[in-house]
Amino acid sequence: MKTATTLRAALVATALSTAVPALATPVDGSGVAWDIVEGLTTEIGPRPAGSTAEDRARDWSAAKLTALGFRNVRVEEFKTLAWQRGPERASLTAPYAQPLAITALGFSVPTPKGGLKAELVYFPTLAALEAAPEGSLAGKVAFIDHAMRAAQDGSGYGPYGNVRREGPTIASRKGAAGVVIRSAGTDGHRNPHTGVTTFAKDVKPIPAGAVSNPDADLIARTAARGKPMAIDLTLMGKPFPDATSGNVIADLPGRDPSLPIIVLACHLDSWDLGTGAVDDASGCAIVSAAALAAQAGGQTLRTIRVLWSGNEEMALSGGGGEHYAKLHGAEPHAIAMESDFGADRVWQVNFSHAPENKALADKVNAVLWPMGVVPHKGRAEGGADVEAIIAAQKLAVIDLGQDGTHYFDLHHTPDDTLDKVDPAALQQNVDVWTAVLKVIANEAGPIGKFEAAQ
Known part of the structure; x- marks a missing residue:
């Protein structure tokens, strides 16, 4: 038929x-x-x-x-x-209240409808996240920083794109409730870059998003002050x-x-x-x-x-x-x-x-x-x-x-x-x-x- x-x-x-x-x-x-x-x-x-x-x-x-x-x-x-996008928003709630320009990554799973309110833990590189102790991110949201640079042949996309492709799986393995990355992009606009992420079969998928480069700079500057950070994150996109x-x-x-x-x-x-x-x-x-x-x-x-x-x-x-x-x-x-x-x-x-x-x-x-x-x-x-x-x-x-x-x-x-x-x-x-x-x-x-x- x-x-x-x-x-x-x-x-x-x-x-x-x-x-x-x-x-x-x-x-x-x-x-x-x-x-x-x-x-x-x-x-x-x-x-x-x-x-x-x-x-x-x-x-x-x-x-x-x-x-x-x-x-x-x-x-x-x-x-x-x-995968289908849903409503999305985020804000830094501590130590300073700041709105964030965010977009969900493809194959992110949804946060709770009321949002995910959690401590935000800063990692300057993917390697730093990999070195974090097992279980150290339980109930927390990981932020992974990186700094993609422009190149005529686009060669930076491979290594910096790995933060998007692999970071969410690594964060989940460390117990994170969610993950946010610096966008894999070279612009200075307040436009976050989406893109697909992957979750290994042996890990639980978690909400995953990317903030714009200016907002990633903001988070990095805030983290450098040494004060605890917190985020309110809503990402309702889901796979189908x-x-x-x-x-x-x-x-x-x-x-x-x-x-x-x-x-x-x-x-x-x-x-x-x-x-x-x-x-x-x-x-x-x-x-x-x-x-x-x-x-x-x-x-x-x-x-x-x-x-x-x-x-x-x-x-x-x-x-x-x-x-x-x-x-x-x-x-x-x-x-x-x-x-x-x-x-x-x-x-x-x-x-x-x-x-x-x-x-x-x-x-x-x-x-x-x-x-x-x-x-x-x-x-x-x-x-x-x-x-x-x-x-x-x-x-x-x-x-x-x-x-x-x-x-x-x-x-x-x-x-x-x-x-x-x-x-x-x-x-x-x-x-x-x-x-x-x-x-x-x-x-x-x-x-x-x-x-x-x-």
Whole structure:
């Protein structure tokens, strides 16, 4: 028996195939990227995984890709674990009364309805929390400080993001009733940064939130005075299982359908505080516009596929990348690429490729040098939306690295909105991606497997 979701997806697919006729040729990619970012953020807005907004976004995306001339447009839904935000507020109650700008972290559990009123214990680093005696935080709220710094390649997000990802589990193991962290961000605005956290299977989930950087500074200054601190914390967000997310997939068929395809990925979902313009409507716009522009002079030799992935942000299990690999792992792929680092200018390129494909990488570098994009040391990783298919097929990977100096000013905040996207920088991304696609999607020779891939 078909579910209501299955029936709705079938009706949408039918409507797309009849109401929007297939174009004889794809439209030119010029200006398409801005149209996608503007349309998705204006007509849909925030798209949390598992929400009705993400559901509407899939329909919007399928219609948009069909109208642009992509073929075989389909929505592939899947069940996943998701999370829903509730009312949230916090204030420092001792030794000084101060309101705090706070947001819950994804997969936080709720505080009591009347709030959690407790002693607040300051830890300058994650390592300091790890060193705390077992049981020493019973009934208390831990505050974990850190200081993420801006970097062009965004490299600070790994270590400082661990405070968000691992801190709540460690705090719970020490007996904490709740945990608050300094936001994993580089801005000085009074905007807290959300993001997903995880709880190990052997610990009790606890309420978990992040305060803005100015409020974290306030707590650090207060802690330095040596007086006992207390907090009144209300976070009512909660997980919900068996949510529905889904991927939107579309192809631009190549002249030789027997050749392994090129897959370009982004993620369709977003956090709820902003409208997901930078993270990651821009990525979907870039890969789709570049795929079209690469075929503006005629079909490429290889098929180019775009994957607008569902539930990248909260995918503790069953995210869009895993679902794609599950359904399409038997189809031959050659190269995977992903855009999920905002919309600032591309400045570097990384590769992971078989030794026999060095000449292909040299061709890519040759077209990028005049555009100011330089080779960067280190292995290309792809991203969450392609890592499963990369691992399954040991694919070659090309990473086009954007300037991330200001990315973590906006990341997972209310400031992730359309006005933060520079149309000129967005088009530079499209131009760079197009140049690369014209090389790799027209490569007639074999593209070897990268045996060192995970």
